[in-house]
Amino acid sequence: MTSGTRRRLAPDVRRRQVLDAAVAVFSEEGLHGASMDAIAARAGVSKPLVYAHGGTKDELFAACLAREADRLVSTLTTAALPDDGSGASSADARLRRALRAFFGAVTTHRQGWTVLYRQASTGEFAGTVDAARRGIVRRAAELLAAELGGSAEAAEPVAHTLVGAAEGLTDWWLGAERPAGDQEPADLLADMLMAVVWPGLDALRRP
């Protein structure tokens, strides 16, 4: 009430604050289940401020989708680079590394893309979601094409398959009781998925 009680923050910071809260609430309550009140409360700001920095509820959700999708894409891209300085690594090692990155992202940062995009796979957001998902898959296809040879277009169905498989495995892991094990989850999941798909992918390299 006295001027100065509420801190005046830089727009970028405020925006991130709002987006973080929005991602959290959308993940927990769902697109329609989340209320702007809840998001404002979670962000610790007033509702009009949410509108000022995040726009309409739809715009806000779209922004959340975009940011989380970007995060995932950059994670994948980074992971595709050689681990250490030594550029020498085999194809399966690079793929395993990418998968580990994917699983690492979705198992640590649970309220991310994997949770968000399911909530809007239909309805007015179908298009937005689909576009974002295709972005991810396309990046995967590029990585695959680099390993397996062939064009990125040709690799797309395989990429979709792979991403779907990874999501399915993630569902299993997120689901019930985790099997006890000393392995890092991301390593375990990457190994499991590689065991199923690598022989087939390897055979596809030179038809």
Place this chain on the structure above:
Amino acid sequence: MTSGTRRRLAPDVRRRQVLDAAVAVFSEEGLHGASMDAIAARAGVSKPLVYAHGGTKDELFAACLAREADRLVSTLTTAALPDDGSGASSADARLRRALRAFFGAVTTHRQGWTVLYRQASTGEFAGTVDAARRGIVRRAAELLAAELGGSAEAAEPVAHTLVGAAEGLTDWWLGAERPAGDQEPADLLADMLMAVVWPGLDALRRP
């Protein structure tokens, strides 16, 4: 309005009519996006009738989930039986047949399970959806265990992976322009998926 005076129908018929409309609208608009008005309008009946035959919105959605899940499960189960009279068929043939059945189901009857279950992975329905999905995956795990040996429990992560992969591939196929080809879609998709996963699965048979 549509058909003139109000017709009197058998309860079973009406119930199916309502469920069909509900599945359609839920698939298009999502759980929260769908309004009971819209469902009633789609079914060509009045709203109270929807309540009479489908119960609460939540109950109605649960009923949709259950019906579509059952459909898919029985499709898979039927497909696991030997094609012709000859009981002699190899493991990969049986798996390919099951996959063909799955793809056939989800590509023909598009507004089905695959669309529905994604909408409710969060929120109050998480439990219901998860249970239904686990039913499907468990059936897949049983089929897999029969082929690969080992317990159904051990096969569960693989089953999740497989179902996820199939869903991902379906997304691709439902997505953009379908590649022209004379093959039946279900056959094409089953072949693609088999190419990726069978070598790996085969290697898992005897560790």
Place this chain on the structure above:
Amino acid sequence: MTSGTRRRLAPDVRRRQVLDAAVAVFSEEGLHGASMDAIAARAGVSKPLVYAHGGTKDELFAACLAREADRLVSTLTTAALPDDGSGASSADARLRRALRAFFGAVTTHRQGWTVLYRQASTGEFAGTVDAARRGIVRRAAELLAAELGGSAEAAEPVAHTLVGAAEGLTDWWLGAERPAGDQEPADLLADMLMAVVWPGLDALRRP
């Protein structure tokens, strides 16, 4: 379903059956709280039959009001006659007898007038209720005028007072724990009320 399963009853009997059920349900659930379904169920008949024999919900409620009011009026009238053949009884004995009759009626037949008229003292039924209540009070005024002398008109405010007092006392008795006592409730209540009002009424006889 087979013809003859449902008994065909005389219209009067049916009507009474319906009215009884309606009074019971209205008393328990209130005017708006009662549903025609509930009334039909309580009467053991189908809903259209309720409409056939009882008319609209409003008409049905009005009929209930009228019947119960009549019951009370005739109770009062009967009670005002000399108890036995001997016409010789004092004024206070006759008044006490009428009060005993009133209290007897409302304490035994609890779902009667006293419960019903309160539910509709306002709204669309205000008029109906008021008319019925005035009927009761007018009868009381006639009885009072016969005892106290003077015209029935002059006795009306006194009659209202008396009926209100009796209702208030009834509320108390129906309320919490009844004081243990061997006296019949109606006798007890009549005595209590007489103790308060008779001296005053007696003084009014000859101003």
Place this chain on the structure above:
Amino acid sequence: MTSGTRRRLAPDVRRRQVLDAAVAVFSEEGLHGASMDAIAARAGVSKPLVYAHGGTKDELFAACLAREADRLVSTLTTAALPDDGSGASSADARLRRALRAFFGAVTTHRQGWTVLYRQASTGEFAGTVDAARRGIVRRAAELLAAELGGSAEAAEPVAHTLVGAAEGLTDWWLGAERPAGDQEPADLLADMLMAVVWPGLDALRRP
């Protein structure tokens, strides 16, 4: 609509505004007959505002009950104090003064307690109403006990009787054409009621 653009008012003012409208509409239409739309319209505000300041319909009704009951109780309590500075007044004068206060309250502020409490004697509000009514009657019993001697408990049935009588007399006065007279209504009614009950009450003082 009524007053043009939306005004911003202090919460207390708005709350009273809403409560006033609610009491008015509940009195006219009854608990179930009143719609939140009607209350909002009567208050000249939008429906959500009614919810913001009055809560659920049930809570709103309960608040109305409570406020009107409090009003009546404080009226009675105030009236029991000596009129002028002279603390010396007889028992019948004090009782007459309390009755005058009661009649003054219910004849001036017609849409008050007397109208409200009758609407909810059955159903979910029976408890709330009964509690409130008991509060009023208990206050009356305390006043009576102070005059007549004895405990407040013992005075309760008498208090119920008295309150009922007063309500009955009020009904008569509110009812048809008022008898022309120069007396203040409250004085007239108090005198009439005193004439009927005082001799009896006086006789109860020393049994």
Place this chain on the structure above:
DNA sequence: GATGAATGAGTGTTCATTCAT
């Protein structure tokens, strides 16, 4: 610039009432 207060539009749900059988 940040906010409490206010609203328009829409949702799920129920009920009195009536055809068609």
Place this chain on the structure above:
DNA sequence: CATGAATGAACACTCATTCAT
């Protein structure tokens, strides 16, 4: 005739969105 099946109209309640302060 008596009924199950169907509906139109309404109601309580909520939420995304925006002024006035």
